Each structure stands twice: as structure tokens, then as C-alpha cells.
Amino acid sequence: MPIPVEGFMYPNEVELQWSVLIVLYPFITGLVAGAFILASLERVFRVEAVKPTYRLALLTALAFLLVAPLPLQLHLGHPERSLEMYLTPHRSSAMAMFGFVYLWYLMAVLLLEIWLDYRRDIVLKSQTSTGFTRFIYRVLTLGSNNISDRSLHIDERLGYFITLVGIPSAFLLHGYVGFIFGSVKANPWWSSPLMPIVFIFSAMVSGIAAVMLLYMLTTRLRRQEIDIRCLDKIAQYLMYTFIIDFSLEMLDLLQRIYEADESFRSLDFMVHTRLWMSQVIIQILMGTVTPIALLGLVQILKLTETARKRIYALAGCLTVMGIFAMRWNVVIGGQLFSKSFLGYTTYKMGFASREGLLPAIVLMILPFGILWVLVKLLPPWLDTGSIPASGSAPAHGTS
Amino acid sequence: MDTTRRRLLVLLPAAAVAWKFVLAGTPEASPNYKLTEHWWGMLIDIPKCIGCGTCSRACTEENDVPVGYYRTWIERYHLDDWKMEKPEVESPDGGKEGFPANEIAGKNFFVPKLCNHCADSPCTQVCPVGATFISPDGVVLVDKTYCLGCRYCVQACPYGCRFINPKTKTAEKCTLCYHRITKGLTTACCEVCPTGARQLADLKNPNDPVHEFLRTHNVQVLKPHMATGAKVFYNGMDGSVR
Numbered sequence: 001m002p003i004p005v006e007g008f009m010y011p012n013e014v015e016l017q018w019s020v021l022i023v024l025y026p027f028i029t030g031l032v033a034g035a036f037i038l039a040s041l042e043r044v045f046r047v048e049a050v051k052p053t054y055r056l057a058l059l060t061a062l063a064f065l066l067v068a069p070l071p072l073q074l075h076l077g078h079p080e081r082s083l084e085m086y087l088t089p090h091r092s093s094a095m096a097m098f099g100f101v102y103l104w105y106l107m108a109v110l111l112l113e114i115w116l117d118y119r120r121d122i123v124l125k126s127q128t129s130t131g132f133t134r135f136i137y138r139v140l141t142l143g144s145n146n147i148s149d150r151s152l153h154i155d156e157r158l159g160y161f162i163t164l165v166g167i168p169s170a171f172l173l174h175g176y177v178g179f180i181f182g183s184v185k186a187n188p189w190w191s192s193p194l195m196p197i198v199f200i201f202s203a204m205v206s207g208i209a210a211v212m213l214l215y216m217l218t219t220r221l222r223r224q225e226i227d228i229r230c231l232d233k234i235a236q237y238l239m240y241t242f243i244i245d246f247s248l249e250m251l252d253l254l255q256r257i258y259e260a261d262e263s264f265r266s267l268d269f270m271v272h273t274r275l276w277m278s279q280v281i282i283q284i285l286m287g288t289v290t291p292i293a294l295l296g297l298v299q300i301l302k303l304t305e306t307a308r309k310r311i312y313a314l315a316g317c318l319t320v321m322g323i324f325a326m327r328w329n330v331v332i333g334g335q336l337f338s339k340s341f342l343g344y345t346t347y348k349m350g351f352a353s354r355e356g357l358l359p360a361i362v363l364m365i366l367p368f369g370i371l372w373v374l375v376k377l378l379p380p381w382l383d384t385g386s387i388p389a390s391g392s393a394p395a396h397g398t399s
Numbered sequence: 400m401d402t403t404r405r406r407l408l409v410l411l412p413a414a415a416v417a418w419k420f421v422l423a424g425t426p427e428a429s430p431n432y433k434l435t436e437h438w439w440g441m442l443i444d445i446p447k448c449i450g451c452g453t454c455s456r457a458c459t460e461e462n463d464v465p466v467g468y469y470r471t472w473i474e475r476y477h478l479d480d481w482k483m484e485k486p487e488v489e490s491p492d493g494g495k496e497g498f499p500a501n502e503i504a505g506k507n508f509f510v511p512k513l514c515n516h517c518a519d520s521p522c523t524q525v526c527p528v529g530a531t532f533i534s535p536d537g538v539v540l541v542d543k544t545y546c547l548g549c550r551y552c553v554q555a556c557p558y559g560c561r562f563i564n565p566k567t568k569t570a571e572k573c574t575l576c577y578h579r580i581t582k583g584l585t586t587a588c589c590e591v592c593p594t595g596a597r598q599l600a601d602l603k604n605p606n607d608p609v610h611e612f613l614r615t616h617n618v619q620v621l622k623p624h625m626a627t628g629a630k631v632f633y634n635g636m637d638g639s640v641r
Contacts, residue, residue: 089527095527185555185625
């Protein structure tokens, strides 16, 4: 069935090149970067209130980071050649360099930080557990069984240093995703120097919201009491970051409206028609203005704990939805209009096809499965778990 | 004996890899063709184009272009004098079979399109593995044995000239009939154009008539603000063309 086209598209433009899988890619890396930055609040900036989410945030970042390359792999025409990006990278390509940014972030920041933070727990578990579990923990120790005070102190110092390096790395990770789009001069919807910055702040927003929701959900599932002080603090940070993010996006929009260059009519028409629902309704009204208003309401009114929790849950869900819509509007929206600015095409998403809705859903569920395994293996909770609560103490600077 | 065996074990895979590169890098035999002596482009004389679509058909035939994709195509522009900024453009099946008769008053003309073989091409810049590149004689090519099919180059091309070949799952575009021009022939589209609206141009060859033409005519490239160093020059192009 032919793809519906309105006006004139260059003949090769009718079919969209980047599908819903490429929408997932910035969405997932955004969650990674945001979750890590939330974790670093506790580690570097000593925001004690968010401590209950520290390890959960790290594990969330890892679970999503492991899945991040999968949508790209699935999308490639020749996934078997993807390693060439590392072996023979083209240095002027933003995409090629992203491979190294990703690897740096995974290997040098996230895995190392998690390992250092959990090393004491891993060593203790390798001594107390039995059977296959014992084998796994023994492998995870990487042969380092020294958990003397001095050794743990070194872990702590090194972990602090890695987090310090990790913050700009997280910014780099997602800022770079923004650059991949922002540097395409052929596409006025993408081409903007603000794109990397907007991506960084939207990443922080989505990551903070996701960890907040995960913290609420997991605490409830474990029948534990939610630390409302922690939640209040996270919600506060979410609101501040969201306001900056929204301001940047509006700045970009105002600039475009005022300049009204040759692409403006075409883009404006697209926003008012094909992107009306996903951009104006879902992204801006439901996914941005409403959560900011809800979070602001909590700051102004004196609400009960239960009411606050409900508001945070609602605001968190709307935020994640809004950021997903933002990624959708960037990736899909950027391909719906012709580079001749004379016409519009349509995105038809398959269901069980290689780049359809089903693989996208599976790819979105996968990080939660990985997170479940990680949480089982490396419990992030401060209150309970097989390791005594003090178990996390050395890694948190109190040894 | 032991040392020899070890050496052999090291040398064999190395030799296999080296041989693969030798094979991949072996150009088609064109003994008299010197890469550095040419700098290819094309000249398109818009007033001469009659929109017959022969060029597009010849290209499809010559290069086995899949149905529904175009290495070259023709657009028909229709302009009313009071809305110069909003032309009506059409290109049914890339203009391959020509265009239906148009009796509407106003300005009507045809614009053949193809890869602009940009000297500063954004598509080669973004390729993550360098599978698409500018040859020393100025032609933008794709190594389909190396292309990942990531489609970043398709996004980066301001002119919509690239597509993903559904068979090879790699990026594809006009090669300026590289297999022909390196043998001293012209491109398939230029060869068949009944009015001479398309002319292959060797910008490094001082005897190429293109130099005289460029000196004496007002020629433009598409989207000059993109600063891509496009080498497809259009004579008599209306400002509304994009």
C-alpha cells in the first residue's frame, strides 16, 4: 500500500529512514544519563536525602545502557558490520565517535563505579553463598578479595573520582546524542546548536523521573515505607531541571517563530497537523506543563504525604511519557516533511516487523528484566538485604 | 621446524586479509584513466529539458535501480507569477514516463535532479565507517561491501538523492556512471538525452566545453546556502527551485 503523501516530496524521501527504534535510542540513553546524574547528587554533592536511590539509580543506568545499542543493531541494514565502527571509524562522523563515547561511559564509568561501590558486598557474598551463586560472585570479585578498611577507603576515593569524571561523561553521552541530530544541516527540524543542551536536560528530567518511579514501585513491592524526604528532594530536583529543559525548548521555539526562515512555514504546518497530538498535546501540555504544574503545586501547598506521593507518581509518569513524545517528535517529526519544504509524508509503523511496534515494546521491557536480575544479584536497598545495612557504608564515605 | 610452523600460522591469516584488500581495491581495468586528471561534475541546461524521462529510464536500466527508487529524476515546476515562493512541483514515478499534459497558464519547466557530487559533501562526512567517500576525481561513491546501512547519509543529504537499496540493504545513489566515465564514455543519462540538456563536465580538463559555458552563462547550484560544494550546475534555473 502506498505511503500517503501531501504536496511534493523528493521521490526518495517518501519512505522514512529512521523508525520507532531510533526513537528508543535517545530515549534509553537519556534515561541512562539522567539516572547517573541523580546518583551523582548523593556521591559528589552529598545530597544525603536521595541516598536511598543511589544504588538503584546506578543499576537502572546500567540496565538501560546495556540495551541502548540494541535498537541500533536491529535497525542497521548490515548489523554484522557494526564492529567496523570501532575498527575503522570515520573520524568526521558523529555516529562513529558516539561508539567510543558509549564504550567509555559503559566501561570506564558505570561498570567501574558499580563494581567499586559493590565490591565489599560481592566479596562477602562470594564467601557466604553457595553453589552457582557463589561462582557468580567469585567471578564478580575479579580476584580482588581484600576488603580491609584501607582497601575500602581506596575504593571510596576512587569511586568518588570516577563519579566526578562520570558527570561530564554522562553529559557527553547524551549531549552527543543531541549532536548526532543537531549537526545535520540538511534538516532544519534537527539542526540547532541548542539540540545537545536540550537533550542533556531532557535526559536528566527523564532519568530522575524514571528512578523516582522505580524507587516508589520497588519500595511498595518490598512492602517497605517510602522515604518521603527522599521523594520530596527528588521531586524538587525534577521540577528545577524540568523548568530549565522547558525554557530551553521554548527558547528554541521562539527563535524559530521569530526568525521564520524558509523552513518555518513547512515546520509550522507540520506541528499544527501531523505532530499536533504528539507534540502539542502529549509532549507540551500533558508531558511538560502538567507535571511542572503538579510539582510546583507541591512546593506551594502543604499537602499530606499520601497526596504528595500520588502527585509524584502521576507527575513522574507524565514526565516519562512527555520525554518519550519529545524523542518521537524529534526523530519521526524530523522526517515527515520534505527537504524541499513543499510536502509531507506519513510514518507507518509495522507491528511484528523488524522495526515495528513489537520489537520496540520488547526492547523497552528488556531493561526492566535486566534491572530485576541486577537487583537480585546486587541488592541496592539500604534497609534490608543479605548484607548488613552498614555494608554500603564504606562506599558512601562513612568508613 | 617449530619456528617455521609458528611463522606460517601468523603469516597465513595476515596474507588472507591482505589478499582480501588487494581484491577489494582492484579497480576495473581502465589503463589510460588517471584519477588525478579529472574532476567530474554535470551541467544541466534547464531550458533544454523537455521532461521526457529518457534519462531516468536509462539510469534505471544501466544501474539496475530498484523499482520505486531513483538515482536521477525529473521534477516539473509550475509557478503562478503571484506566488513565486510556493511552486507546485510533481514528479510522478520520478518523471520516468514523462508528464501528463499541462495546459495551466503560468511558468512551467522541468528540473532534472541527481546527486550533486559535492566537494564538501555532508553525506560522506557523517558516514560512521567511511563507506561513502569522494574519489580523487570528484565522484561521491558508496562501497556497498562496507556500508552498514545506518541511513545517516540519507538523512544528511540536503537534496534527497540517496536511498537504501532494498536488495543490498546499503546506501545507494548516482555514481555518475563511474564504470563508464573511467572508460572515456559519458553517463547513461547524458548519452540518451535527446536535447543535450545534460552534459557531463570534467572541470579539470581545460578542453572541456563546460568552461566556456560556465564563463558565458548564469549558472547556479541547488541550495547554495548549504555550502556543500555541489558540482551539478544548472543553467537558467528559476529561484523557486529547491
